[in-house]
Ligand SMILES: O=P(O)(O)O[C@H]1O[C@H](CO)[C@@H](O)[C@H]1O
C-alpha cells in the first residue's frame with residue numbers, strides 16, 4: 001500500500017484500545033486548539049495518552065494535550081480526542097487522520113469536529129461560532145487529498161462524493177441548540193477553508209480565500225471530515241472564530257497562537273454548552 005494507514009494497523013490499534021477501556025462509544029469528539037475543556041465534564045472517564053497507544057501518532061502543539069478520553073457526557077458514551085494532529089507538525093496528511101479511522105474501528109458512527117479558525121467573512125466577529133456547512137480542501141485541490149494513495153475498500157470507496165459532508169440533520173439540530181440556549185447572536189454558518197499552515201495567511205491569501213467563498217480558515221478538520229465520510233460516519237463541524245483575517249494592508253494585525261488559545265478559553269463555556277446540548281439532542285444507532 002502507498003499512503004497509509006493499512007486496515008490491519010488501524011484494527012490492531014483499535015483492538016489494543018478495546019482491551020484497555022470498558023466504554024464503547026458511538027460518538028467521537030475532536031477538540032480544537034484550546035477547546036479541550038470539554039473533556040473535563042466527562043463522567044467515569046478513562047484516559048489514554050496517545051504516547052501509550054502503540055503506533056498512535058502524538059500531538060505536539062500547545063493547546064492539544066494528546067489524550068483519548070472515554071466516558072459519559074450528557075448520557076451518551078463518547079470518546080474525545082483532547083488534541084488533534086496537523087500536517088504542519090510534520091505528519092503526512094493520512095497520518096493526521098489515523099485517530100478518525102481508529103474511532104470508526106472502535107464503533108463510533110458520529111463525529112463532532114471542533115476547531116479554532118480565523119474569520120474571513122467580514123460579517124463575523126471574534127468569538128462567533130460557525131456551523132460548518134461546507135469546506136474547501138485546498139490541499140486536496142492541489143493534489144494532497146487525504147485519500148491519495150491505494151484505496152482499501154474495507155475503509156470505503158475509491159471515489160467519494162463530498163456534497164453533504166456535514167450532516168444536514170445535525171446542522172439543523174445545532175441551529176436549534178443555539179436558539180434554545182439564547183446564543184443565536186453568536187451563531188454563523190459557512191464554509192471552512194483548510195490551509196496547510198503553520199503560517200497564518202498573508203493579506204493577499206486572505207483575499208484569495210474570501211474570493212473563493214471561504215468564511216473561516218484553519219489548518220485542520222477537512223481531512224478528518226473526508227476520512228470520516230469515507231468510512232460512512234456522520235460528521236458535524238463547528239469553528240470558533242478566534243481572530244479576523246486581515247483583508248487590508250491598513251489594518252494588518254498579527255495573529256498569534258496565544259491569541260487563538262486565549263479566545264478558546266474565553267469562549268470555552270459557551271462552546272461546551274452547545275456541544276453538550278447537541279450531544280443530548282443527537283440520536284445515535
Ligand atoms: O484547527 P485547530 O486544531 O483547532 O487549530 C487551529 O489553531 C492553530 C493555529 O493557532 C492551527 O492548528 C489551527 O488549525
Ligand SMILES: Nc1nc2[nH]cnc2c(=O)[nH]1
Nearest residue numbers: 116117118217218219260
Ligand atoms: N487567521 C487564522 N486564524 C486562525 N485561528 C486558528 N487557525 C487559524 C488560521 O489558520 N488562520
